[in-house]
Amino acid sequence: MKDNNDMPGHLARRFQQIAVAVFLAEVEDAGFDLTPVQYAALATIKANPGLDQVTLAGLIAYDRTTITGVIDRLVQKGLIERRPSSRDRRARELEITDEGRRTLRKITPAVESAQRIMLRGLSAKEGEELMRLLRKAIAAGNQLSRAPLRDAQV
Amino acid sequence: MKDNNDMPGHLARRFQQIAVAVFLAEVEDAGFDLTPVQYAALATIKANPGLDQVTLAGLIAYDRTTITGVIDRLVQKGLIERRPSSRDRRARELEITDEGRRTLRKITPAVESAQRIMLRGLSAKEGEELMRLLRKAIAAGNQLSRAPLRDAQV
């Protein structure tokens, strides 16, 4: 019978599990309370001021129903603002606050440290190769999930 | 600024997201209703008859609080039985049912197909290399999550 360790799906779950644990630990050590998902959303909002929720979801491959709760919590924490769009009354525009900008700046070392720790079993070269292979597999499977990565419609 | 695609944590989430979607799609096409987590638990119970929940959790690196619900649903579906242990009245012994065995047998092709599909962007060699690197990174980070992989205490 096939072992769990021969199943890419099982390895994917384990690696993701460790990645999240490492991220949360590093961020907490730095004195912050932000999940990987919240961090990615915050960074993307900063890089794309005024974007709407669907665009944000596409940029980081979240499901649009998941993003609602994530944004709720970022607003709750005072890191972003959500306001109705002037162009489209269905849409909400997202903007990072000064507090959000400050948090993002101060949290960056912890985030980068987490990325290093989750690859600490690999050489630099192996880490690069792992990321290359993941990117390639993801590109081929992108359309298979409900929340594919999408370019921003400039 | 660092791109999402240079963050192993982000790539881990994306790959896991696709892996789950592919698994569920293949299994549903085969006429079954079983999640990746439920499948791994069922296969492990079959391979280790009479094991208790903590041991099961250790073998597939689940959190012990998560396993309760997973087992509830497997029992609900009639695929396993949960009964009090004779040796330790705190523990529950888990056993696969005939129905569980039948399901496992019939679902295997779909599961294997899913593993192939989630690597379809890679050559066979690259797929092997991805799994090797994931295994290595996971081994180094195993203790960093709340639910590390553990050997069964024979």
Add this chain to the structure above:
DNA sequence: TACTGATAGTCAGCATACTGATCAATATCA
């Protein structure tokens, strides 16, 4: 312009995952 279809956001419901707490039972050791 009125109809039709698509889109943005939300909600209910379900299944992982985790933290931290609790209860019952077992193990250890002074």
Add this chain to the structure above:
DNA sequence: TGATATTGATCAGTATGCTGACTATCAGTA
């Protein structure tokens, strides 16, 4: 033995992530 520590299972609470449904709005077209 009796006090203490540990362990197996569960629960409450929170955060992703999904399916499917729904409302409001927009866009395209007959």
